[in-house]
Amino acid sequence: MDYKKAIISLSCEAKHETNEILRMSEYNPSNIEPKWQSYWLENKTFKTDDADRSRPKFYILDMFPYPSSAGLHVGHPEGYTATDILARYKRMKGFNVLHPMGWDAFGLPAEQYAVKTGTHPRVTTQYNITQFRRQLQAIGFSYDWDREVDTTDPAYFRWTQWIFLQLYHQGLAYEASVPVNWCPALGTVLANEEVIDGKSEVGGFPVIRKPMRQWMLKITAYAERLLNDLDELDWPDSVKEMQRNWIGKSVGADVRFDVDGHDEVIEVFTTRPDTLWGATYMVLAPEHPLVDVITTSEQRDAVEQYRKDASLKSDQDRTDTRKKKTGMFTGGYAVNPVNNARIPVWVADYVLISYGTGAIMAVPGHDERDWEFAKTFGLPIVEVVAGGNVEEAAYTDNQDGVLTNSASTGISLDGLNVPEAKKRIITWLEEQQKGRGTVNYKLRDWLFSRQRYWGEPIPIIHVDGQPKPVAESALPLELPEVEKYEPSGTGESPLATIEEWVNTTDPETGKPARRETNTMPQWAGSCWYYLRYISPDYELGPVDPEKEKYWMPVDMYVGGAEHAVLHLLYARFWHKVLYDLGVVSTKEPFQRLVNQGMILGEMEYTLFKDADGAYLSPDQAERYDGEVQRIKLTDEDIEKTSTGFALKTDAVQKYGLSEAAAGTYVIEARSYKMSKSRGNVINPDDVIKEYGADALRLYEMFMGPLEQVKPWSMRGVEGVFRFLKRVWRVYVDDRTDELNADLVDVEATRDQLKVLHETIKKVTEDIEGGRYNTAISQLMIFNNEAMKWEQKPKSVMNTFLVLLSPFAPHIAEELWSRLGNPNTIAAENWPKFDESYLVADAFTYAIQVNGKVRGTLELPADKATDKDLVLSMAKAEPGVAKYLAEGNIVKEVFVPKKIVNFVVK
RNA sequence: GCCGCAGUGGUGGAAUGGUAGACACGAUGGACUUAAAAUCCAUUGACCCUCAAACGGUCGUGCCGGUUCGAGUCCGGCCUGCGGUACCA
Numbered sequence A: 001m002d003y004k005k006a007i008i009s010l011s012c013e014a015k016h017e018t019n020e021i022l023r024m025s026e027y028n029p030s031n032i033e034p035k036w037q038s039y040w041l042e043n044k045t046f047k048t049d050d051a052d053r054s055r056p057k058f059y060i061l062d063m064f065p066y067p068s069s070a071g072l073h074v075g076h077p078e079g080y081t082a083t084d085i086l087a088r089y090k091r092m093k094g095f096n097v098l099h100p101m102g103w104d105a106f107g108l109p110a111e112q113y114a115v116k117t118g119t120h121p122r123v124t125t126q127y128n129i130t131q132f133r134r135q136l137q138a139i140g141f142s143y144d145w146d147r148e149v150d151t152t153d154p155a156y157f158r159w160t161q162w163i164f165l166q167l168y169h170q171g172l173a174y175e176a177s178v179p180v181n182w183c184p185a186l187g188t189v190l191a192n193e194e195v196i197d198g199k200s201e202v203g204g205f206p207v208i209r210k211p212m213r214q215w216m217l218k219i220t221a222y223a224e225r226l227l228n229d230l231d232e233l234d235w236p237d238s239v240k241e242m243q244r245n246w247i248g249k250s251v252g253a254d255v256r257f258d259v260d261g262h263d264e265v266i267e268v269f270t271t272r273p274d275t276l277w278g279a280t281y282m283v284l285a286p287e288h289p290l291v292d293v294i295t296t297s298e299q300r301d302a303v304e305q306y307r308k309d310a311s312l313k314s315d316q317d318r319t320d321t322r323k324k325k326t327g328m329f330t331g332g333y334a335v336n337p338v339n340n341a342r343i344p345v346w347v348a349d350y351v352l353i354s355y356g357t358g359a360i361m362a363v364p365g366h367d368e369r370d371w372e373f374a375k376t377f378g379l380p381i382v383e384v385v386a387g388g389n390v391e392e393a394a395y396t397d398n399q400d401g402v403l404t405n406s407a408s409t410g411i412s413l414d415g416l417n418v419p420e421a422k423k424r425i426i427t428w429l430e431e432q433q434k435g436r437g438t439v440n441y442k443l444r445d446w447l448f449s450r451q452r453y454w455g456e457p458i459p460i461i462h463v464d465g466q467p468k469p470v471a472e473s474a475l476p477l478e479l480p481e482v483e484k485y486e487p488s489g490t491g492e493s494p495l496a497t498i499e500e501w502v503n504t505t506d507p508e509t510g511k512p513a514r515r516e517t518n519t520m521p522q523w524a525g526s527c528w529y530y531l532r533y534i535s536p537d538y539e540l541g542p543v544d545p546e547k548e549k550y551w552m553p554v555d556m557y558v559g560g561a562e563h564a565v566l567h568l569l570y571a572r573f574w575h576k577v578l579y580d581l582g583v584v585s586t587k588e589p590f591q592r593l594v595n596q597g598m599i600l601g602e603m604e605y606t607l608f609k610d611a612d613g614a615y616l617s618p619d620q621a622e623r624y625d626g627e628v629q630r631i632k633l634t635d636e637d638i639e640k641t642s643t644g645f646a647l648k649t650d651a652v653q654k655y656g657l658s659e660a661a662a663g664t665y666v667i668e669a670r671s672y673k674m675s676k677s678r679g680n681v682i683n684p685d686d687v688i689k690e691y692g693a694d695a696l697r698l699y700e701m702f703m704g705p706l707e708q709v710k711p712w713s714m715r716g717v718e719g720v721f722r723f724l725k726r727v728w729r730v731y732v733d734d735r736t737d738e739l740n741a742d743l744v745d746v747e748a749t750r751d752q753l754k755v756l757h758e759t760i761k762k763v764t765e766d767i768e769g770g771r772y773n774t775a776i777s778q779l780m781i782f783n784n785e786a787m788k789w790e791q792k793p794k795s796v797m798n799t800f801l802v803l804l805s806p807f808a809p810h811i812a813e814e815l816w817s818r819l820g821n822p823n824t825i826a827a828e829n830w831p832k833f834d835e836s837y838l839v840a841d842a843f844t845y846a847i848q849v850n851g852k853v854r855g856t857l858e859l860p861a862d863k864a865t866d867k868d869l870v871l872s873m874a875k876a877e878p879g880v881a882k883y884l885a886e887g888n889i890v891k892e893v894f895v896p897k898k899i900v901n902f903v904v905k
Numbered sequence B: 001g002c003c004g005c006a007g008u009g010g011u012g013g014a015a016u017g018g019u020a021g022a023c024a025c026g027a028u029g030g031a032c033u034u035a036a037a038a039u040c041c042a043u044u045g046a047c048c049c050u051c052a053a054a055c056g057g058u059c060g061u062g063c064c065g066g067u068u069c070g071a072g073u074c075c076g077g078c079c080u081g082c083g084g085u086a087c088c089a
Helices: A003-009 A012-023 A029-042 A076-092 A108-117 A121-137 A154-169 A219-232 A237-247 A273-278 A290-294 A297-312 A368-377 A418-432 A545-551 A566-580 A618-623 A684-691 A693-702 A714-731 A750-768 A772-786 A794-804 A809-818 A867-876 A878-884
Strands: A057-062 A096-098 A173-183 A188-190 A208-217 A249-259 A265-270 A281-284 A328-335 A342-347 A359-362 A435-441 A460-463 A466-469 A503-505 A512-515 A556-560 A593-596 A604-609 A629-633 A638-640 A645-647 A666-670 A842-849 A852-860 A889-895 A899-904
Touching: A029 A684, A029 A693, A029 A809, A057 A076, A057 A545, A076 A096, A076 A556, A076 A593, A076 A693, A076 A750, A076 A772, A108 A121, A154 A173, A154 A466, A154 A566, A219 A237, A219 A249, A219 A435, A219 A566, A237 A566, A249 A273, A249 A290, A249 A418, A265 A281, A265 A359, A273 A418, A281 A290, A290 A328, A297 A328, A297 A342, A359 A368, A418 A435, A604 A618, A618 A666, A684 A693, A684 A714, A693 A714, A693 A772, A693 A809, A714 A772, A714 A794, A714 A809, A750 A772, A750 A794, A772 A794, A794 A809, A842 A867, A842 A878, A852 A867, A852 A878, A867 A878, A867 A889, A867 A899, A878 A899
Parallel strands: A057 A096, A057 A556, A281 A342, A556 A593, A842 A899
Antiparallel strands: A173 A188, A173 A208, A249 A265, A249 A328, A249 A435, A281 A359, A328 A342, A460 A466, A460 A512, A503 A512, A604 A629, A604 A666, A638 A645, A645 A666, A842 A852, A889 A899
16 A cells, blocks of 8 residues: 555544554564464474483473462563573574473462352462463463473372372371461461461451471471582572571580489580580470479469460560560479589570470570570579670670680580580580580471362371371372362361261271371472473373483572572472482482562652651651651652752642752652552553563563562663664564665675674673673664664674574564564574674773873774883873873883773872 | 671663773753654763863762772772571570
8 A cells, every 4th residue: 555645545633543554564563472472382383302312401490470360470571581581592502491381379369269259269270370371471481381280280289199108108297286376266277477466367366376286297307418418509699598597507415404303304405515514594495394394383383374474475476586585483403414513494485395405504604595584583694615704795706715614523624715615525425424416407397287278188098096198099189179168167177077078998998087188288389390391291200200310400490589498498308308219310409590589660759748748758757656648759840869869849839848948858769569559560461562572571681680679660661662663673664564675685794793793792691691681782782783784784684683582582583584584583593603703903092190091092903912002102192191291100001902001100 | 686689870770800881761952743652863970160162170889998000890897778587595
């Protein structure tokens, strides 16, 4: 159609339509993106070839999402885009790439929704998965969709249950009575995150600690290996450090104290056995079984009252270090094994039953907590390590201090430093059979049961009150259908209410049996999903061993920092168990880990006022007791001051503030975490609708370094969208929708090749280094140059599309095919750069005098390395000579092709 | 408190110890347009000098100090923010 005639024929009223017509051949992602997405799916472009062992493998894994009803969030595509770029790049580099996606689909929200509406969680979950899959496909991710896994699929959790049985057989799964968050008013057990300040999140009812029978996994048996094997991993230091702290290894000794007047022993764990002579009292945790034995009749009522009070306190309250220490004397005494001193035994809740032996020897001179307790209750403080003043504070140095007051018959530590003293006393304790060197971990066994419906059933039956594993051949053990999802009211899971399911018979003995009604926590499914992707249909085990050997370990694992400890530690634990069983061939699952930073909402400018409408500074607003008015400002209302942002003078009146104080109204400028309640959530669908998936991908990467926290900006999205439009116009004539006439089959000039090869180099190195933002800026630099070329060699312009394709695959495919290339660009080889094009013809020297730049000097490449020539020319520079004349040159620094510095005095 | 990370223009950010601010956003001015949008061009760290511009100069990467011919970058000490953890004996 002749577009000019068409425009002329249109009436004035329909003018906006002319824009539509003009735009038809402009870059329009909604025309091209769905087309290429279907092409990739239909042609299985990204299907991983399992049989191919000729190429090196590369396993790129994303942390799979929980498919929530809210849909995808812009935080998800951040990491997913980074891994997708890497996956597309590695394929072009000749790697056999495994890049799968799936769903961590068990979880509380679907169950809560079921309680409210009666909808089966399976229905909700499947619907949400469909939404998530559609959204991910609309971003053009190159997953092999034939490998999708779903943790709620019986074919999947069959193997989750199988792994549980292996843990059970290894003695790593056991039952124990453990306190849970019991809410009598709701008749249910609550997860930690459902309890706020000791009250239920729903309804605000009191929550108490109630012991219940639970399944535990003995992760502590692997503590040492989980700690040591961290060293080999290419993970962020912060994550490794968090895991080390979580495992919390401490080396010390168990010491036995005889109880005076009873045939009992109090065993304590201490990291400071060298301070035994300073132990002036002992403390038992309120739950310690010896409390009953030791307490004298005079003290019994008081101690019982104290224990009762402590049991009512939440863990939070008990471990709040700001509160004053509490405790009660039991009336009993213990005997210090080093000097037979008779020391009082107290009960206090600052000692935790769950760590060490639940009892301590208190050394107030050299432990801050004991010191505080001793001061509170007037207990004696003895100095046994010289160097501080124990009357004023505990002296806790454990390196340089010298032992004192530490001698008894047959043993003396006096004069030794702390490390030597520790060794000596441990040897002595072992000889005397009063104790031994031990190691303790903060890490606790993993509470593995949940009193919920929507989780993997634990494959155990109880016969004659004893647990008995379900046969492997009977797996998967599926969830029964239920009528309602409300909790049972007894604290047990809703499964407990289904009599016909709970009551069964032991297939071996025919005896009546009761099924386990607890289900597994959400962590279970995510502990091994990376293995299932390798052989998602394998029937003989969780993973095909031959394929496992080829693909493992995961070469790159990207996800949020919130999983730094628990998910990654649990998954490592299961992996090590599977390693010991010979199911997997590597000690560790994830060789390299990267955490993406959180994406915050758009920057917000806020003016604060108090309830009466008077101005509040951000600091005042934070401390203000009443209702703070928050007034959102726009860019026009604010100006930058030397210290921050303030209300512009001409906007002061608009917000009803006194003009006399104009210029002093400091406002808050910050971006907040995206949240529904704040209303600053960005939906990727909306971004795609307006700017396309390529712009979304590009912006997510261009924002800044992947690991960093960064605020969203719609204007930034527009910026990369404009870049894509410019790329489009370099290739396509937007009046005719044909290829531009200046794209021709000519030999590239040296300058063109130089920019191209610089771009190949930079983009290649930046992808390898995970610096996607600077790779994109180099692509922009190339395009800015190419726009200026009168003739654009097709060879160069083809190569550029290959470089662009991992970042913006849809536009790259479209232009690639318009250039007449018959196959998908994804099948191309990644270009190599040629150093010879990168050599500069000329170099610019910065000429410094005393470190300050006083001039520049441009020299052709052949002269630039001639030191004498460069120095003499540098001295002759007019701007430089002036400064040289101020003194004598005492030193000449010459850095070839870069800089000259004269030191003048 | 302890552990980890980070502080660079109005904004996001870039810089193997070698000309700080690449690439973008925003802003300002201009071109095109009846107009707007889109697009293109130019300027854009602060300050001083100047009628103005050019030229030039001073300062400038959270703060104080150090190493170096030369420090955003390395070292020491602080401050602030973010994340984790918290009576773990």
